[in-house]
Amino acid sequence: MxxxxxxxxxxxxxxxxxxxxxxxxxxxxxxxxxxxxxxEPAFLAQSLISGSQQFSLLAIPLFMLAGELMTAGGLSQRLVDLAGTLVRHRTGGLAMVAVLAAVVFSAISGSAPATTAAIGSILIPAMARAGYDRGFAASIAVSAGVLGPLIPPSIAFVIWGIVAEQSIGKLFLSGVVPGLALAGGLLVVCWVHAKRNHVPKLPRATLAETWAAFHEGKWALASPLVVLGGIYGGIFTPTEAAAISCVYALLVGLFVERKLTLPMLPAIFSNSMRTSAIVCAIIAVSTGFGILVAQEQIASRFAHWMADNIQQRWLALASLNIAFFLLAAVMDEIAIMVILGPMLIAIATRFGVDPIHFGAIIVTNVAIGMAAPPIGYCLFIGMAMSGLSLARISRAIWPQILLMLVVLFLTTYIPGFALFLQPAGR
Structure with missing residues (x-):
C-alpha cells in the first residue's frame, strides 16, 4: 500500500x-x-462543508429531537400504559410491554438510544418490583431499543441511504419484516424467562381500563401513522417527516398532555443537539476520508481481493457479517457505515447483491451493534437506568444477541425477508 x-x-x-x-x-x-x-489542507475544510450540507442529514437531529420531545411530553408513558392493558396478564407480560411499546416508539423516534431510554426509564424499575431479575429487565430494555434502527423511520437507514445513494423510503420498508421478526422473538424470550423463573402474572386489565388506555394513548398512536403515512403517501420526504414529527410532539406535549413546559425546552434541545453533533461530525469528516479512499482505490482493491479469494456469495456475506459484528463490538456503528461504506458497497456490487437488500443487512448489523458488548450505545443507557455493571447486563443479554443473529441470518440469506414489502417493479 x-x-x-x-x-x-x-x-x-x-x-x-x-x-x-x-x-x-x-x-x-x-x-x-x-x-x-x-x-492543499483546505481540502479538509471543503470536505467538511460538502459532507454536512446534504438535505437528508437534517432528518437525524430532527428525529432525535422528536424522540426527546415524545419522552418529556409523556407520550412514551402512554404507550407503556396501552401495551400493559394488552399483555400484562400473560406470562412475562410486563417484559412484553417493553417490547410492544418499543415497536411503536421506534416508529416515532427512529433511534435505538432514544427508544431504550424512553422505555427503560419506565419499565426497568417496574419489572424489578414485579419480580424480574434486574439484569434481565435492563437487557430486555436494551434489546427492545434495538428495534429503533429497524422499524421505520430509522436514522440508521437515513445514514446508509446517504452513503449508498439509495432511496431512503425503500430502505425504510426493508427493515419492517426483520424488525417485527425480532420483536416477535423478544416476546418469546420474555415468556421463557418468566416461565423459568416463576415470575408472577399481573391482573388482567378490565375492558374499561383497556378503553381508557386506548383513548389516552390515541395521540401517541397517531404519530407514526402521520409520519409514515405522509412518507409513503408522497406528501413529504423523510426529512420533512422528521420536522413534522417534531412539531407534532411539541404541540401534543404542550397543549394536549400538558407535561411539556417552555422552561423544559432548552434542556431538551441541548440533549438532542449534543447527540446529533457527534453523529453529524463523523459524517462530515468522513466525506474527505471517502474521497481519499476512492482516490487510493482501497475499496475496489479489497473488493477484487475478496472476489478472487472467495468465490461463493454466501461465504462473502458471512465473512462481512462476522467482520461487522466484531467491529461493532468495539467501534461506533455509524462510523463503520460511513467509513467502510464505499468498501462494503463495492463488495456488494461485485457479488451482485441487491442494494436495498444489502442496506437491510448493514442496518441489521448496526442494530445488533447497538446492544453488543462491550461498547454498544444502548448498553450504557441500560447501565445508567438500572445502576448495574456492564458485565451484569452483558451476561443477561446474550440470549437476545443470539436471537438478533438469527434475524440477521434470515435477512442475509433470504432476500424476500427484507424485500417483502418493496413495491412491484421497483
Missing amino acids: SPIAWCLTAGFAGLVVLGFPFAIAIALAITAALLIADI
Missing part, C-alpha cells in the same frame, strides 16, 4: 485504539494523508 493508504487505514486504527474520538481520529488521518500527498 501507498503511504497515503497506510495513513487512512493503520493510522486511523491506531488513533482509535489510543482513545481518540472517531471524528477527530478521521480528521487527523486525513490531515496526515494530505501532508504526505502534498494536497
